[in-house]
Amino acid sequence: MNITLRIWRQQNPDDKGRMVSYGVEDISPDMSFLEMLDVLNEQLTLGGDDPVAFDSDCREGICGMCSLMINGLAHGPEALTATCQLHMRHFAAGDTIDIEPWRSDAFPVIRDLIVDRSALDRIVQAGGYISAPTGSAPDANATPVARRDADRAFDAAACISCGACVAACPNGSASLFLGAKITHLGSLPQGQPERDARAGAMTAQHDAEGFGGCTQIGECTAVCPAGIPLDMISQLNHDVLSGLTHRDHQ
């Protein structure tokens, strides 16, 4: 397939940035989207031009590094798929594909398609942990966990912290990410001691980072590669309220 790419190029955070068109030829439908970008970068490098900067690491859909807005959709046209798992068979010969970085005030562009997503790390640092006594590892069955709770925690832990939910949200909210982290720890017995404080601390950090509030639009869950459902935001709201209520009665 021969394809035209229109890619956001931005030298540094202060550069205004612009869309630039490139042609790539002989692209196999079996190539991944990132392999197609590798072909472009080889072409640019051989021609003496700067390659397009983009993030990737595992290329297996588990690390959350790949973060591209493809034709206006976070992670592109295939549901439940991170950019690295998207294949060129979803496009047709002669297509023009727009590729942009995540757009959010809380994710400043570093260069081209790479944004700074450390705001998500700081939200986790604010409360996304449990306290556990040091010493030897506890016996695996020492703390029984009901199957329903284990499944719920496991589903929430599938969040790969990619930030697609933020990029897709008209409010630039990270509430789906936050809901997944809150639900993950709040569903398990080990997460209960800090549960009241956790939701408030993480939500305060979320707001301080410049993410917007949730108005239940649902764009986030539509693009989430991990299938995190909207009701995890309800769990977040429940835990924030419950934390405030318990604090006011202390």
Ligand code: SF4
């Ligand atoms: S909730 Fe989904 S879209 Fe948001 S960071 Fe986690 S995996 Fe990515």
Ligand code: FES
């Ligand atoms: S590169 Fe790791 S999820 Fe895409």
